Amino acid sequence: MTTLVTGAAGFIGFSVARALLARGEPVIGLDNLNAYYSVGLKEDRLAELRREFGDAFRFERLDFADATALEVFANKADFDRIVHLGAQAGVRHSIDNPAAYLQANLVGHGNMIELARQRRSSHMVYASSSSVYGGNTSLPFRVEDRVDHPLSLYAATKKADELMSEVYANLYRTPLTGLRFFTVYGPWGRPDMAMWIFTKALFEGHPLPLFNGGDMRRDFTYIDDIVSGVLACLDAPPPDDGAEKAGGSKTPHALYNIGNSRSENVRRLVELLEQATGRKAQIHCEPMQLGDVPDTYADISAIARDHGYAPSTSIDVGVPRFVDWYRDYHGLSSASLA
């Protein structure tokens, strides 16, 4: 059974595609390889998939916000299930670049659920985000909580994706699962995220930009835990049985938090990175950024109950693994760092 994975050159899409391929399931990867961050890293991820899995991985460079191009592609491609992870990500970038989010996350998401409807896809899993919780102060965040007050356009587009999906599940009975990811990190991660930025600064001997003086908490979730949760959801579409699903829908549309369910102080992350790199951080305190939230913490009881999701990687284990990968990827031998 072939699965279409969008954002396959991106961090989570690459990791999910790799896990599907490792299970022996062919994957068609779709990505426009945009320049939001290093295109070289995206190409390296694709090369890794080709190297490991050969022809079982097919790739199509395409902008899914272009409805005509998507239709032409879909007419000649054979797949059933869809994992839609392509998007314009990043809270901070959305403050100055709103148009990219409207295009990829609203038009693009609309095109993808329309594709799922037309194809009668047995299931589409799509990415939402913990940022939909905005400045909610009731912790941990629960999928039943109201999420009407986003703090960034990025968050608003993700909430809009959930609403559009609900309409498709209701009108056309398209089986859909939305996953609110919480700060995903690990090998092959994203250069625009704190874990990478801090690691790079430590290796290069530059100051670490610490927003709000590091007085922020994040539910850091290791990529392998995320991948196991995505696959468990993908394998079990929400049934169209009128029963209430996680998130409150009575359509075949479920919504889950997917996090580690441990809220960690960013200063603790810095300590672990110092240990793993063997470098002492020079801290440069900066004010809280527009659009940022002080705290994230996932209640994962719904996905644990419905899909047996049980994250097992603490940051004490995951952070050194990321740093090892970072060192290898950049050809930084331990000796040259001494």
Ligand SMILES: NC(=O)c1ccc[n+]([C@@H]2O[C@H](COP(=O)([O-])OP(=O)(O)OC[C@H]3O[C@@H](n4cnc5c(N)ncnc54)[C@H](O)[C@@H]3O)[C@@H](O)[C@H]2O)c1
């Ligand atoms: N990584 C996290 O911590 C995190 C947290 C919350 C939500 N998410 C969401 O999870 C999903 C995957 O995130 P990621 O970390 O892998 O991000 P990523 O930026 O590494 O991957 C997204 C990929 O989508 C591609 N893309 C963007 N617009 C496209 C378009 N119009 N057509 C085709 N391809 C397009 C990009 O080129 C990129 O390779 C995104 O929807 C993101 O918003 C991620």
